Amino acid sequence: MSSLWxxxxxxxxxxxxxxxxxxxxxxxxVPTHHPDKAAWLLIYPDTYEVGLPNQGLQILYEILNERPDAVAERSYAPWTDLAAVLRREGLPLFSLDTHRAAGDFDVLAFNLSAELVYTNLLECLDLAGIPIRAADRGPEHPLVLVGGHCSYNPEPLADFVDAAVLGDGEEVVSEISATVAAWKAEGRTSREEVLVALAGIAGVYVPSLYAAEFADDDDERSASGVLLGITPTHPAAPEQVQKRTIADxxxxxxxxxxxxxxxxxxxxxxxxxxxxxxTRGCRFCQAGMITRPVRERPAEQxxxxxxxxxxxxxxxxxxxTSLSTADFxxxxxxxxxxxxxxxxxxxxxxxPSLRVDAFTVGIAAQIQRARxxxxxxxxxxxxxxxxxxINKLIREEDLYGAVEAAFSQGWRRVKLYFLTGLPTETDEDTLGIIEMARNCVEIGRRHQKGASVTVSIGGFVPKPFTPFQWFGQNTEQELRRKVGLLRDAARNVRGVQLKWHDTRASVVEGLLSRGDRRLGAVIEDVWRNGGVFQEWGEHFDLELWTDAMARHGMSFEDHVYRHRHEDEPLPWDHLSAGLHKDFLWQDWRDALDQVGLEDCRWIPCYDCGACTGYGIEHVVASAVPPAGGSQGTGQELGRGGEVPVVLMTRPPREPVGVGS
Amino acid sequence: MSVVANPRIRVRFSKTGKVRFTSHRDVARIWERALRRVALPVAYSEGFSPRPKLSYGLALPTGYESAGEYLDVELDRERVEELELGQVPGAGLESDLGERLNRVLPEGIRVQAIAPVERVGESLQQAVIACTWEIELANAGSCEVEAWASGILAADEILVERERKGKKFIDDVRPLVHALDVVERGGDAVWLIAVLGTQPRALRPTELLEARLEGTVAGRHPPLMARSVCRMNQWMLREAQESRESQKSRNQEMITQGDARVEPLSVDAGPAALVETRA
Known part of the structure; x- marks a missing residue:
């Protein structure tokens, strides 16, 4: 096809x-398309400015274009002004590399790094001229794949995607591409045939080959509406889809x-x-849980x-870049x-992502030499x-040491990132944030007259495949109350600037993070009512979501705020990030008992499942933790002060299996 | 004690094709990266966040092409001497610099000429007094455009409203319209060649096309629409040291024709050559 340029x-x-x-x-x-080559359009469903730097997409772009049987181009979500112009002119979504229509590709592969972009995925499909629901697509339509961290719970998108890919993409992308190329060579006749073939590839989940069962009104097993399980309906589909991990x-x-x-x-x-x-093991951190084990790149490379x-x-x-670069x-x-x-x-x-207990004056001195x-x-x-x-076992002294290192090396401002709405959080814990910030400013002023600290507050959203996956997220009102406490406390502290994430957006993020496939109707409803670019403050509209939830008879209480039972099937139980579910449950219990867990890079294996299940292991050049690190260096990790555990800040709606 | 100034070079380049949709700021970043890639010893500012000492001509509106953009680069004298790059006297300039830059610049940005700046005086932005624009019109025949142009040239004043920092200003831009020519080149397109002043502020081609002259042909509705715009030249006066006051009072003819005007850096790329590069 010709260029739309x-x-x-x-x-x-x-x-x-x-x-x-x-x-x-x-x-x-600028690839040369050919009937023997699977044509991929890699799409980041957010603006170009946000999507272009995404390294995952760029890695797959190169790997695919190196293959003799594949070509890959890129696209990003057009901003609302261009989307309106394209619809007015009857033009489709297009690639940036050769300005080719999205519908001319064999695969549209979306990178999903954040839940709030889900409606943009529908927008991109619609602009591409492709039916948004997988069931409505024929052999003439491209396959719709998703990958990235959000694909660890793809259930809310089950109606829209043909397949979700779990884990590192470097190897599996080639296996998928070969399958697609074969499908193309046969004339793309049967859609079901290629989906079945894809389901046979490790790491690939094809939602249409699985059925989700929910309890109805007179089910004895569970309360009405609760998920009973997701099971394969086709022999080619595995009971549980395992993530992919590159060893080296x-x-x-x-x-x-x-x-x-x-x-x-x-x-x-x-x-x-x-x-x-x-493997620091922060219990709130999905990235740290699903990307285990640690695989270092050799320093020389x-x-x-x-x-x-x-x-x-x-x-x-x-x-x-990494999840904790000072640990390299x-x-x-x-x-x-x-x-x-x-x-x-x-x-x-x-x-980016510096742990304070591994940030030393040496690093501070090095990175400030240029700018x-x-x-x-x-x-x-x-x-x-x-x-x-939360198993973020950094001591106050670690933070103050890092801050001192920074200010003494000439920084005038540091930014501190905190979560609020964590399990068992009391107001004393919340207000401790401002106390820490105040102390940091005081340290800074010993070195810099105008030293200041920016405190950035995010509302905690529990994620799948973390020990906190059973935790009922704080309500929007509760998160707002906590932000209010922080604002009041920060008001009279000089040198502290407070910023916070929109608590309403956290609710929708929570909904999409742990939702099941019934949410497809809600996502479609929001999109049909104009809800795109929901991760952008200027476009986010909570009312679109509350209205859509009400129209489809669903509640935030059930899907977001409710604590999950130990024995309750979760919408991602048929997928695996390698972690044993009983490991995660034990870690959740340890969290409630305020018991820490050391970094397994430097202690014997506690068998979370990420290595043992796949026959891989850490690749770490140094046998000892980085200088200044407190975790795994003999620190007392047991129970701290005798603050009572408060998990339920509200009376439970019905008996739940945690904290009891 | 006199301080020897850093040498400067002036680069003339074109901006055509897809890259014309990049902004002035985008182009600045493109140049910073390109200059680092060819390892030119650019001088940097002092301070907390050192920046390369580059200065650009008048910003080109996003979406317009150009056959004559300019960039002045201040070089670090000490490093120029260290590297013994003195093939062009005074500038530390290698003869193949243009080629090497073209290899690392994106398609559509092409170096046309490079030369040392011998006279360090006003910045390019201050020195340039007018630009020649070639405007392809989308929605009018040549007779209509001729009539519109005559109306503009005959008017005593052309009032244009614009917003700046939240305040509305009304300017008379008639003194900035130095020349208008209507050209047909076959096909259905009509071209307007406009010489528009840039001091005390630059008149943009779209502002001119949208200007309303009530009760005249030039006040027609809807306004003329440009299908494409290309900056062909930027002009400064040959006597660049001429005081600002005398520049203001100079004869309009000096700007529109003759030897009095000169480009900041000339290149043997006339309109014909440009048509070739655009096709």
Whole structure:
């Protein structure tokens, strides 16, 4: 098919930020389509600025285009102005690489990094001219796949997607592509045939080959409306779909040619992934649970990727990415080598996701040599008791040491990230956040006259495959009350700025995180009523969601705020992130008992399941924890103060299986 | 004690095709990365967040093409001497710099000429006094456009309303309309060649097309629509040291024709060459 560019060119003058839609990035691939090649359109269902830097999408883009039997292009959700223009002109969603219509591809593969983009997925399908419901699609339509962290509970999207892919995509994408290429070579005759073939690939879940059963009014097993289980309806579909994990990150030095956008994007810099996975064991953190074990990239490969990447892209900033970069073995040396490589000019290094107990004066001194990038620490909770519950075992001294290191090396502002609405959280725990911030400012002012601390508050949303997956999320009113407490407490503290996430958005995030496939009707309803770009404050509309829930006879109480029973089937029980369910349950009980769990990189295996089930193990260069680390270094991890555990802040609606 | 100034070079480049949808700020970032990639010893500002010392000509509205954009680059004198890049006297400029830049610049941004800036005076933004625009019109025949252009040129004043920092201003932009020519090139398109002033503020082609002259042909509804716009030239006065006051009082003819005007950096790419690159 031909390029839509001549038509689009006439129209781009009408929309904001037209550079979002031109492609032309350094690193862009212009593939040659062919009947023997599976044609993939990789879509990030948010704006170009947010989606372009996504490393997962770029990795798959390169791997697919290296294959002789595949081509891959990219697309991002068009902003509302362009969507309206496309509909007016009868033009479809298109790729940026060759401006080809989305409907001309064999696969539309969505990267799902956040739940609030789900309605954008429907919007993209509709703009592509493809039936939004999988059941309405024929062989003439592309396959609709999803991957990314949200695909660990794809049930809310079960009506819309043909398949969800769990885990690392590097290997499985090739297996899927070969299957699709074979389907294409046979003339794309039967849709069911290819879905059955896909279901036979490890890591691929085909929702239409499973049935979800719910208790009806006179079911003896459970209260009406409760999920009884999700089971395969086809012999090719496994009882439980296992995630995919690559054993060795060094075999996958991708992206090799990171895309350099012409328009400004978030994280506009070189990104080099230094390790994948995290075993710190923070109980609220889905990423840390589902990406186990830790697989470090060899330091030498990191150096090469940084040096080559900077020369090729012309960037003057590089981020060393991971879930906790200060834990990388030999991080100080790698940072030092990067900032002193003269061939690249003045380079600054940013280290997102820094643990305070591994942040040292040495690292602080290194990364500020070129230019001081922002520093964000995430203590997550304001009291030691609360941090024991969530297993974020950093002591106040660790935080103050890190903050002191930063201010003494010239930073004038640090950002602290906290969660509120955590299990057993008391008002004392909540207010501990401001106390910590006040102390940080005081330390800062010893070094810098205008030292200040920005406190960023997020409402806690329980996620699948974490020990907190059974926890009933705080109600919107309760989260709002806690934010109010924090605002009052922060009002008279000099040097502390408070920012908070919209508590209403947390409710919808909670709904979509742990919902089941009945939510498909709600998502479609919200989308049909104009609810797109719900992760954008200017477009988010809670009323669309509450109205849709009411219309479909569902309540936030049931789906978001309710504690789950131990024996209650969860909508993701037929999927596996490797973690044993009894491990997660035990960790949940330990949380309520305020008992910590050490990082298994440096202690014997406690068999969470992530390694043993798949015959893989950690790849860590250093046998000892990083300097300054308190976790796993002999610290008392047992029960802290004698604060009573308060799980139920409201009377339970019906008996539940936790805390009793 | 006199301080030897850093050498400067001026780059002239075109912006055509898909990249014309990038903004002025986008283009600035594209240049910063390109200059780092060719390892040109650019001077940096001091301070908390050092920035490369680059200055651009007048911002080109997003979506317009150009056959004459400019960038002035201040080089770090010490590093230029260290690297012994002195092939072009005074600038530390390698002869293949343009080619090397074109290899790392995105398609559609092309270096046309590079030369040392010998006279360091006003910035490009201050020095440029007018631009020649080639505007392809979408919705009018040549007779209509001719009549509209005559109306504009005959008017005593052309009032344009614009908002700046939340306040509304009404400007008379007639003194900024230096010349208008209507050209047909076969096909159904009509082209308007406009020389529009940039001091004290630049008149944009769209503002001109939307200008209403009540009761005249030029006040027609709907306003003329541009299908495409290309900046062909930016002009400064040959005597660039001329004081600001005398610039204001100079004869309009100096801007529209003759030897008095000059481009910041000329290139042997006339309109014909441009048509070629755009096709």
């Amino acid at each position: 001549p038509e689009l060119e006439r129209l781009l003058g009408e929309v904001q930020k037209p550079a979002r839609y031109i492609g032309c990035e350094d690193g862009m691939i 990150l060094s075999e996958w030095p991708y992206p090799k040619n990171q895309l350099v956008p012409l328009a400004e994007v978030v994280h506009d810099r070189l990104n080099v992934e230094v390790f994948r996975g995290c 990191v150096r090469t990727m940084v040096a080559d990447g900077l020369r090729r892209t012309g960037y003057d900033e590089v981020a060393l 073995s030999g991080i100080e040396e790698v940072v030092a080598d990067t900032v002193s490589d003269d061939a690249c000019g003045q380079v600054s290094v940013s280290l 001081r990038t922002g520093l964000t620490f995430a203590p997550e909770a304001g009291t030691w008791r609360m941090r024991q519950v």
